[in-house]
Amino acid sequence: MSKRIIIDPVTRIEGHGKISIYLDDAGQVTDAQFHVVEFRGFEKFCEGRPFSEMPGITQRICGICPVSHQLASARAGDALMAVNIPPAADKLRRLMNLGQIIQSHALSFFHLSAPDFLMGWETPQAQRNVFGLIQSNTDLARAGIRLRQFGQEIIEILGGKKIHPAWAVPGGVRSGLTEAGRTKIRAWLPEAYGTAQIALDLFKKTLETHHRELQVFGNFPSLFMGLVTPGGSWEHHGGKLRFTSSEGTIVADQLDPQNYLDYIGESVQSSSYLKSPYYLPYGFPRGIYRVGPLARLNVCERMGVSRGDAELDNFKGMGNGAVTSSFLYHYARLIEIMSAIEFVEIYLDDPELINGQLRADAGINCLRGVGASEAPRGTLFHDYTVDADGLLRKVNLIVATGQNNLAMNQTVAQIARAYIHGGAITEPLLNRIEHGIRCYDPCLSCSTHAVGQMPLQVRLIGPDGSVLQEVARR
Amino acid sequence: MATNPHLLVIGYGNTLRRDDGVGPLVVESVGGLCLPGVRTLISQQLSPEHSAPVSQAHTVIFVDASVDAPHEVRLRPLAPGHCSQIMAHAADPATILALARDVFGHAPDAWWLTIPAMNLDFNEELSPETRAGAGEALRRIQSIAEQFCREHGKNCEAVANIS
Numbered sequence: 001m002s003k004r005i006i007i008d009p010v011t012r013i014e015g016h017g018k019i020s021i022y023l024d025d026a027g028q029v030t031d032a033q034f035h036v037v038e039f040r041g042f043e044k045f046c047e048g049r050p051f052s053e054m055p056g057i058t059q060r061i062c063g064i065c066p067v068s069h070q071l072a073s074a075r076a077g078d079a080l081m082a083v084n085i086p087p088a089a090d091k092l093r094r095l096m097n098l099g100q101i102i103q104s105h106a107l108s109f110f111h112l113s114a115p116d117f118l119m120g121w122e123t124p125q126a127q128r129n130v131f132g133l134i135q136s137n138t139d140l141a142r143a144g145i146r147l148r149q150f151g152q153e154i155i156e157i158l159g160g161k162k163i164h165p166a167w168a169v170p171g172g173v174r175s176g177l178t179e180a181g182r183t184k185i186r187a188w189l190p191e192a193y194g195t196a197q198i199a200l201d202l203f204k205k206t207l208e209t210h211h212r213e214l215q216v217f218g219n220f221p222s223l224f225m226g227l228v229t230p231g232g233s234w235e236h237h238g239g240k241l242r243f244t245s246s247e248g249t250i251v252a253d254q255l256d257p258q259n260y261l262d263y264i265g266e267s268v269q270s271s272s273y274l275k276s277p278y279y280l281p282y283g284f285p286r287g288i289y290r291v292g293p294l295a296r297l298n299v300c301e302r303m304g305v306s307r308g309d310a311e312l313d314n315f316k317g318m319g320n321g322a323v324t325s326s327f328l329y330h331y332a333r334l335i336e337i338m339s340a341i342e343f344v345e346i347y348l349d350d351p352e353l354i355n356g357q358l359r360a361d362a363g364i365n366c367l368r369g370v371g372a373s374e375a376p377r378g379t380l381f382h383d384y385t386v387d388a389d390g391l392l393r394k395v396n397l398i399v400a401t402g403q404n405n406l407a408m409n410q411t412v413a414q415i416a417r418a419y420i421h422g423g424a425i426t427e428p429l430l431n432r433i434e435h436g437i438r439c440y441d442p443c444l445s446c447s448t449h450a451v452g453q454m455p456l457q458v459r460l461i462g463p464d465g466s467v468l469q470e471v472a473r474r
Numbered sequence: 475m476a477t478n479p480h481l482l483v484i485g486y487g488n489t490l491r492r493d494d495g496v497g498p499l500v501v502e503s504v505g506g507l508c509l510p511g512v513r514t515l516i517s518q519q520l521s522p523e524h525s526a527p528v529s530q531a532h533t534v535i536f537v538d539a540s541v542d543a544p545h546e547v548r549l550r551p552l553a554p555g556h557c558s559q560i561m562a563h564a565a566d567p568a569t570i571l572a573l574a575r576d577v578f579g580h581a582p583d584a585w586w587l588t589i590p591a592m593n594l595d596f597n598e599e600l601s602p603e604t605r606a607g608a609g610e611a612l613r614r615i616q617s618i619a620e621q622f623c624r625e626h627g628k629n630c631e632a633v634a635n636i637s
Binding site: 130149 | 578
């Protein structure tokens, strides 16, 4: 008798998701699906708007990663105008994206994920959260909050506010870095370096006791995709795309994001509003690929900064070819934080950020433009088609969480296979499944972003539709 | 507290969703009054790092829109939350107070000033009811600020807007 386990809801805000786990007659897990059951419709209701409004509109998709949408949208606008933006504007956009990476990764590690693996899967809900972390390690909790504050300060200093800054525009940016802003950011650096190093040491120590999690939290072969520089270094804004196999070989390199339709397909499932992109030449579902920190570190050959490169060497030593365990998204995130701080320091020494020209001006020179940028969670595409007046005729957005959709399904299935035997649903199992999703830090999210008493409902349903077992957590 | 005693007024909400933005609008007005001893902070949503400036204040007022009954401007004392739940990229005032206490060592006296919201559509204009509530909220904040300054006398520092 086949059965289905449903976890619903997994989420609370602008992503209401649920998980279905399918069992065979023997009670063994056969498959799992992560569904997103909320429709947002940005691609449709943006039609008719001027392309110049899109950085402002699309950043409203999200309160967590508005900077990412703003930057990808501005790049798409650059392509429509067919301009090379001034070097200072490019560096300033990069500086803001680094701030975004730091603040978002700090949130993911310290606030969301660390309580799980530092306090233990069996720890009661009332303690396994950021307040529990505060009780057990106040200094670490404070450092995490302040590291996120550092990233937010960079965004605010450049854009005027932490959330939804109206700053990046087609052709460049609205304002540069002031001397006062540069001094303020520089003052944060020693503390930021210190916190990043503490977190790296802490997670590497955690790995010594988490062999099982390394094996079953999304450890499977897949492709990996991310931006790289022309020389194959880590890239987060601009650059070209590279696909790498789980054996560590380069499958495709220096692909122009403008032509992403030539190598990325989008599968649609009737059970979810989240599309499932795949590597087109391999077809669906064989073309499964992962994006985000783990993927970016797998596709690049070096970070391009000393502390980051030292950690990258250690990271790459954990894989046989590529690093395939999604539990190591956390480690990759911390390496990116450290590297981002190093890049911030480099940019602060650049006089062009204070005095350079900030904006190129042009009309519509191309009727279609694609902007790609690395959001904290993975590669983000904005694809706009406009008329001669710059009014949008078609919009396609490919977000990181969608690109990790197939991988999240496999991760949930792998964890469920490891811990469900005979259909029993336990609290530690729910905790592990939640964490399997959290490894990807999906931006759906408050399910995965709600630490502590995440509302969960798990139902075991027989083939006749009757509820065989129900576990609810409010 | 590292600074002179000050009253921190925090307005939060989405200014593109009509009445939901009343908190930021009220606090923007407070900032314009340049009240001695008063700092202001405006944000779309409360997030954990707000606990740092909150921990530095002597007293804090959180100004927010509310859809709950009764539909009137309400000023309530607020204590640090005991709930273990936190939305990690957004938090409620009681959670911010708890973080201020547990992470930064001080939870200030706190008030929660809520203004009834009637319309949360996409727009930047307040409904007439919420606009009236905003006026009343502003008067109440002025009253608290004046009392705060009387109590702290010459230690009242010059205005500084954080937002």
